[in-house]
């Protein structure tokens with residue numbers, strides 16, 4: 001997809017429509033489009049959210065958003081009269097807050113800048129993505145990690161999942177667990193289990209739970 005890569009922007013990538021085939025199809029007047037029901041609950045839910053969802057189970061499909069949140073990026077939002085800078089992770093909105101919007105942009109506002117701070121000494125990041133097609137395709141599950149470590153011991157860690165929630169899904173309990181721990185297969189596996197503790201899969205996407213745990217484990221081991 002060189003054409004998309006050459007004209008796509010980071011602003012457009014983090015603001016892109018979320019993924020749900022009922023939403024993107026003109027045939028389904030679902031909750032998010034002003035209808036009465038979410039078709040993913042009884043319908044085909046293989047790509048839908050397992051974390052932070054309800055009443056809509058739509059997923060955030062961006063690859064750059066989880067990586068930027070893991071890097072603690074800041075975002076500048078402007079309208080004709082004013083601008084504000086906020087942490088990128090506060091840009092995205094869960095359906096339980098507003099199921100008709102994916103971010104906090106108000107009419108007339110655009111994203112004008114994304115600022116990525118210089119990583120702290122000893123930091124290493126990793127991005128891992130599973131996609132269905134052997135072509136450029138949205139993530140079914142992805143994970144971005146940034147670990148600041150010394151001698152294999154984590155001083156701090158940021159772990160953000162993509163493709164599993166309506167927003168880039170940070171897992172603070174797993175990050176806290178990792179602080180001060182030697183990162184090896186066992187601790188990375190435990191962090192994955194902690195990260196998925198609150199998962200509520202629909203009938204067709206239970207597989208995402210194990211997939212996300214596995215990706216977290218691999219990404220953490222690769223981040224030290």
Ligand SMILES: Cc1cc2nc3c(=O)[nH]c(=O)nc-3n(C[C@H](O)[C@H](O)[C@H](O)COP(=O)(O)OP(=O)(O)OC[C@H]3O[C@@H](n4cnc5c(N)ncnc54)[C@H](O)[C@@H]3O)c2cc1C
Pocket residue numbers: 001004007008009010011012013015016017061062063064105109110111112136137138139
């Ligand atoms: C075949 C295909 C495969 C794809 N695969 C992937 C993938 O693997 N991973 C991935 O992350 N994405 C993927 N995408 C999505 C694609 O990369 C994004 O849609 C693209 O990056 C959007 O960039 P753009 O600048 O063209 O935005 P546009 O398409 O122009 O805009 C997208 C949305 O964001 C809004 N917008 C754009 N810029 C701003 C701004 N500065 N401030 C506020 N709102 C803004 C627009 O109004 C629009 O609603 C794929 C798309 C296609 C068609």
Ligand code: SF4
Pocket residue numbers: 020021022023030031032033037038039040041048055056057058
């Ligand atoms: S997940 Fe959201 S967008 Fe998809 S059918 Fe349900 S309400 Fe509509």
